[in-house]
Amino acid sequence: MTLLKHRLFWPVAALVTLVVVNVIANPNFAKVTMRDGDLYGNPVTILRESAPLMLVALGMTLVIATRGIDLSVGAVMAVSGAVSLTIIADSPDPGSLGTVTVAIVVAVLVALVLGAWNGFLVSVLGIQPIIATLVLMLAGRGVALLITGGAITTVTSAPYKFLSNGYLILLPVAFFIWVAVVAIVALVERRTALGMLTESVGINPEASRLAGVRSRGIIWAAYMVSGLLAGVAGIINASNTMAADSNNAGYLIELYAILAVVLGGTSLMGGKFSIAGTVIGVLTVTTLDKTIQFFGVPPAQSPVFFAVVVVIVVLVQSPRVHAWGRAASARMRRTPSSGEPPTGPGAASAAKKHEEVAA
Amino acid sequence: MTDRGGAAGAHPRAAAPAAGAQMPGPMPCQDGPVSEAQALVQIAGATVRFGAFTALDGVDFRMFPGEVHSLMGENGAGKSTLIKALTGALALDEGTVVIGGSERRFGGPRDAQDAGVSTVYQEVDLLENLSVAENIFLGREPRRWGVIDHRTMRRDAAAVLSGLGLDVDPASPLGRYPLAVQQLVAIARAISTDVRVLVLDEPTSSLDLDEVAELFRVIRELKERGVAILFVSHFLDQVYEMSDRITVLRDGQLVGEYLTTELLRIDLVKKMLGRDVAEIAPREHVVEPEMPADPVLSARGLTRTPGIANADVDIAEGEVLGVAGLLGSGRTELARALTGVDRAHAGIIRIEGQPARLDSPRHAMNLGVVYSSENRRTEGLIGDLSIEDNIVLALQAQQGALHPISAPRRRELALSWIEALGIKPADPDRPVRTLSGGNQQKVMLARLLALSPRVIVLDEPTRGIDVGAKVEIQRLVGELADNGLSVVFISAELEEVLRVGDRVAILREGEVAETVAAASLNPDTLMALVAQPDLPEA
Numbered sequence: 001m002t003l004l005k006h007r008l009f010w011p012v013a014a015l016v017t018l019v020v021v022n023v024i025a026n027p028n029f030a031k032v033t034m035r036d037g038d039l040y041g042n043p044v045t046i047l048r049e050s051a052p053l054m055l056v057a058l059g060m061t062l063v064i065a066t067r068g069i070d071l072s073v074g075a076v077m078a079v080s081g082a083v084s085l086t087i088i089a090d091s092p093d094p095g096s097l098g099t100v101t102v103a104i105v106v107a108v109l110v111a112l113v114l115g116a117w118n119g120f121l122v123s124v125l126g127i128q129p130i131i132a133t134l135v136l137m138l139a140g141r142g143v144a145l146l147i148t149g150g151a152i153t154t155v156t157s158a159p160y161k162f163l164s165n166g167y168l169i170l171l172p173v174a175f176f177i178w179v180a181v182v183a184i185v186a187l188v189e190r191r192t193a194l195g196m197l198t199e200s201v202g203i204n205p206e207a208s209r210l211a212g213v214r215s216r217g218i219i220w221a222a223y224m225v226s227g228l229l230a231g232v233a234g235i236i237n238a239s240n241t242m243a244a245d246s247n248n249a250g251y252l253i254e255l256y257a258i259l260a261v262v263l264g265g266t267s268l269m270g271g272k273f274s275i276a277g278t279v280i281g282v283l284t285v286t287t288l289d290k291t292i293q294f295f296g297v298p299p300a301q302s303p304v305f306f307a308v309v310v311v312i313v314v315l316v317q318s319p320r321v322h323a324w325g326r327a328a329s330a331r332m333r334r335t336p337s338s339g340e341p342p343t344g345p346g347a348a349s350a351a352k353k354h355e356e357v358a359a
Numbered sequence: 360m361t362d363r364g365g366a367a368g369a370h371p372r373a374a375a376p377a378a379g380a381q382m383p384g385p386m387p388c389q390d391g392p393v394s395e396a397q398a399l400v401q402i403a404g405a406t407v408r409f410g411a412f413t414a415l416d417g418v419d420f421r422m423f424p425g426e427v428h429s430l431m432g433e434n435g436a437g438k439s440t441l442i443k444a445l446t447g448a449l450a451l452d453e454g455t456v457v458i459g460g461s462e463r464r465f466g467g468p469r470d471a472q473d474a475g476v477s478t479v480y481q482e483v484d485l486l487e488n489l490s491v492a493e494n495i496f497l498g499r500e501p502r503r504w505g506v507i508d509h510r511t512m513r514r515d516a517a518a519v520l521s522g523l524g525l526d527v528d529p530a531s532p533l534g535r536y537p538l539a540v541q542q543l544v545a546i547a548r549a550i551s552t553d554v555r556v557l558v559l560d561e562p563t564s565s566l567d568l569d570e571v572a573e574l575f576r577v578i579r580e581l582k583e584r585g586v587a588i589l590f591v592s593h594f595l596d597q598v599y600e601m602s603d604r605i606t607v608l609r610d611g612q613l614v615g616e617y618l619t620t621e622l623l624r625i626d627l628v629k630k631m632l633g634r635d636v637a638e639i640a641p642r643e644h645v646v647e648p649e650m651p652a653d654p655v656l657s658a659r660g661l662t663r664t665p666g667i668a669n670a671d672v673d674i675a676e677g678e679v680l681g682v683a684g685l686l687g688s689g690r691t692e693l694a695r696a697l698t699g700v701d702r703a704h705a706g707i708i709r710i711e712g713q714p715a716r717l718d719s720p721r722h723a724m725n726l727g728v729v730y731s732s733e734n735r736r737t738e739g740l741i742g743d744l745s746i747e748d749n750i751v752l753a754l755q756a757q758q759g760a761l762h763p764i765s766a767p768r769r770r771e772l773a774l775s776w777i778e779a780l781g782i783k784p785a786d787p788d789r790p791v792r793t794l795s796g797g798n799q800q801k802v803m804l805a806r807l808l809a810l811s812p813r814v815i816v817l818d819e820p821t822r823g824i825d826v827g828a829k830v831e832i833q834r835l836v837g838e839l840a841d842n843g844l845s846v847v848f849i850s851a852e853l854e855e856v857l858r859v860g861d862r863v864a865i866l867r868e869g870e871v872a873e874t875v876a877a878a879s880l881n882p883d884t885l886m887a888l889v890a891q892p893d894l895p896e897a
Contacts, residue, residue, distance in 0.1 A: 192763045193755045193761075193762075193764070196748055196755065197755065199748075200741045200748070203741045203743050204740070204741050204742065206738050207738050207739055207741055208741065210700060210720050210730065210732060210738055211752045212757055271743050272743055
């Protein structure tokens with residue numbers, strides 16, 4: 001019962017169910033093989049390909065916690081990929097570690113600036129987050145196209161390629177990158193007071209102001225982190241294809257990131273957030289993506305399939321649906337023993353009562 | 360709370376003590392003009408459980424047409440639960456609700472409305488961005504050819520509003536009007552339906568004296584029309600002025616139903632608390648009742664329009680400055696300008712003699728001046744965060760996000776404040792929204808006191824909390840002042856201001872009209888000072 005009440009129970013249950021269904025349908029889904037001292041197979045691919053969405057969703061979690069939303073992350077990814085690959089392409093020595101380091105640092109800094117721009121619009125000018133970040137969502141890809149001169153820049157650079165395609169100990173580099181970033185963000189949020197103050201601002205901005213919280217800085221920081229992480233995601237994404245495709249890099253990733261955050265149990269209303277929940281949400285989304293491949297769903301139908309599964313997962317996690325479930329099972333138990341007609345109103349208000357106690 | 364002097368009750372009261380009070384169980388017939396058969400509302404054996412907690416335990420309750428019935432009890436006594444059962448917001452686990460002779464099973468508030476039960480809640484639950492007329496007819500808009508007939512709606516709304524004697528433009532957005540007017544609009548909404556039972560849950564908590572009088576006029580009119588009115592208020596004066604009958608609940612159980620004229624005020628309080636109230640001695644007032652020579656905090660010509668104009672205030676170390684004034688006299692505005700919540704447009708504030716420009720609450724906090732808002736829920740607590748988080752919030756914000764208070768230190772701080780202020784439940788991890796009003800107020804106090812302030816400005820710290828917690832807060836304020844803290848204590852309850860304050864600043868129309876030693880006043884003289892803007896200036 002206490003397990004059931006844990007806030008991560010339903011997100012984890014959804015992910016586990018998804019994996020189990022896949023494995024039953026096709027045992028190859030979980031197959032992992034060892035080649036040249038590295039692990040390969042579908043689960044490893046999921047961990048690797050999760051990286052860009054993981055980073056973006058992590059930033060999105062913090063932004064959503066402040067009652068905001070960041071629609072520009074996909075465009076920021078495109079800009080960051082374009083900046084890094086253009087620097088590499090224009091350098092005399094694309095394969096050197098120095099060039100790649102410069103390219104990455106500059107791209108990440110550009111992404112940070114873009115995040116700061118979003119944060120400025122939201123926290124200083126007070127523009128609604130959805131509009132403020134829409135600006136960059138629309139303009140960002142144009143900026144990326146300007147940087148690449150309208151072409152899809154492709155490069156050959158072993159160190160850069162290593163980021164997404166290389167292996168460290170047994171597992172892909174990209175996996176270690178996101179694990180490290182998750183750890184850092186979790187540490188910073190929970191070991192400093194940033195996490196609590198972010199939640200405080202998200203739950204009640206005015207009360208936070210009266211308590212002396214510098215909400216402007218907190219909100220600004222969230223958008224900067226989101227921009228920064230989107231920049232890193234853009235680099236990993238570009239490293240995967242070794243091409244800066246400004247129109248398609250990170251396309252619609254903002255929506256998948258929001259989905260992953262919500263699947264992880266963080267409310268779009270802001271406030272309490274869960275980094276672990278977001279990690280699980282991202283793995284769920286990526287696994288679902290792979291499920292579509294394994295089930296051989298034709299590309300034309302895959303969005304519908306994806307949507308149906310998302311609806312099911314969301315329903316399974318909904319507190320209201322849980323309440324209905326409890327009420328229904330209570331009715332089942334009561335009816336045969338007492339012979340009384342089921343008490344409709346009482347059952348239907350079970351959820352409501354639950355809230356009353358909390359209030 | 361104690362009797363505000365036996366003479367304060369405006370209406371005649373039978374001298375008979377509570378011996379004539381009825382006890383729970385089958386209720387005998389009244390001697391009065393009503394009999395059992397005529398009961399409009401008859402609730403029997405009402406029981407509501409939340410898990411292991413029984414909020415309402417076999418309560419009987421009845422209302423008659425054309426009566427004002429007060430429901431009394433401390434927070435947690437089951438008042439809200441009983442009201443929700445009556446208004447369809449909650450279903451009973453056991454027991455029956457009979458209205459107008461037939462048993463009802465409400466699936467929701469809508470069913471209750473159809474049965475003629477309307478409610479006005481303590482917190483105005485209307486939509487500020489819609490017009491007054493739209494709010495009044497929300498969900499039952501007059502229609503013409505399938506679309507909303509705005510003209511008819513405005514006309515009908517105007518009729519309802521003028522029936523209440525309200526000068527409100529039905530076409531204006533509701534948010535343009537002050538809270539007090541919004542409350543009256545909520546009442547207009549309730550009575551614009553075909554209402555037989557009207558539930559008023561703390562309807563007067565944000566109204567000033569004139570508005571209360573206006574509301575009472577309306578209530579009497581509805582009474583004439585035969586409406587049964589359930590009146591819930593923690594203002595005992597108003598309960599005694601308005602109600603014919605009082606039902607007292609305690610810990611989810613019925614204590615009894617009484618005729619107002621037969622229940623002495625002190626007996627009512629005893630029944631609500633279930634114990635004898637120790638007579639709270641007024642605080643020993645600081646000897647120096649005059650303007651202090653070296654104030655901790657002083658303001659000259661403090662102005663912020665609208666709200667306060669040219670207000671002068673001085674607060675000495677270790678004194679409680681009570682602030683009394685009508686709604687709209689600038690009580691809250693003064694508090695907010697003194698604490699940097701709102702920037703003053705003109706005037707000068709000195710803290711220990713040093714001029715200070717307070718342009719944010721954060722700034723004021725750093726200078727040792729802190730503010731507790733009258734709106735605990737919207738401007739005070741962070742509901743979803745724990746008691747511990749809420750207590751350390753301001754201290755943490757002051758240190759900055761990157762200088763965290765360590766986990767053991769946080770816990771230590773939280774536990775010590777929980778103990779010092781008697782916060783219940785004493786569980787630092789409990790979300791603060793699950794606490795009762797009184798305990799929430801204590802959490803607010805703990806948060807501010809953790810900053811070791813020099814001046815604390817408390818705006819309505821006892822509003823909407825039960826009698827026991829109220830007394831505790833009042834006592835606490837006295838102790839804090841005895842320890843050298845300067846307290847500004849704002850309250851609409853004059854008796855409370857007098858009990859807690861050493862001096863009382865009387866606000867009229869945004870100005871501090873005068874500051875008087877509390878010891879030289881009684882509620883009646885203070886009332887006169889507060890209520891008469893035309894009093895010749897000294």
